[in-house]
Every structure is written in structure tokens, then in C-alpha cells.
Amino acid sequence: MTDLILDVFRLNGLLLMAGDRMVARLGLTSSRWQVLGAVADAERAQPVAWLARDLGGNRQNVQRIVNDLQKMGLVTLEVNPHHRRASLVVLTEKGRRTFDEASRVQAPWANALSEDLAIKDIDTTRRVVAELRKRLELNGELR
Secondary structure, X not given: OHHHHHHHHHHHHHHHHHHHHHHHHHOOOHHHHHHHHHHHHOOOOEEHHHHHHHHOOOHHHHHHXXXXXXXXXXXXXXXXXXOOOOOEEXXXXXXXXXXXXXXXXXXXXXXXXXXXXXXXXXXXXXXXXXXXXXXXXXXXXXO
8 A cells, every 4th residue: 555655646746747737838837727627617616715625635725826826817706605704716717718728738648648548447546546535534634
């Protein structure tokens, strides 16, 4: 298990570097792209704390990234009718276009990366990673 964890750490670093290169021309970093994706994929506008929870990150880091995305015009903050101080993060039209462009760049990259890998192996890996994540979340290891 320790070897798997170390491999996942190394993979994460390589994925972040590849992501940074992939979206640099859009003014994004992997972190900004990840937060932008969480906003884009949310069923409804969410406060920063909820985005951080969904991403498995801490609120302060996500807030800093949301501030960057707001300055870039990719998200805006709206009044939260349920909590006066926790504004809702909303994707702007520019944010939607930027996220869609990043996705268009990522798809062929992911397809090339997965070339010659069996779909069943990818599915098994995904299930194992999801189960490990669930166990960590249930045990409070991410908090």
C-alpha cells in the first residue's frame, strides 16, 4: 500500500505539471482549472467552503483561487440568501468558455495517455482510488 501511495503522489505531481502546461495559454494553472471545474460541474452555485469540501481541499486555498478566478473574470460572487457572509461562486460566460476550451484540449491528451490500456484496468484503478478516498473521508483523514 505504501508503494501505491508513493506512486499516486508522483502521478499527482506529474499530472499537475502536465495540466499547468496544457492550460497555461488560457491563463490557468491546474489548481485554477480544478476549482473552475468544480464551479462548472456544480448543480447550483455553492459557497467556497462547499467547493473546498467537494475538492478535498481547505477553504483558505480554494478562497485564494476563487479570488484569482474572480479577478480574471471567470467567476463572480453572488449574495447567498442562506448565509450573508458566504457568497455563492458563479461561473461567468467567459469562465464557461475558458473551461470548455480547457476540456477540448484535455480530451485528446487523456485519450493519448490511455492508449493501449485496457478499459477494465482503468475501471478497476478508478474503483480502488474511489474506495481509498471514501475510506479517508469517512475516517476524517482529509480534515
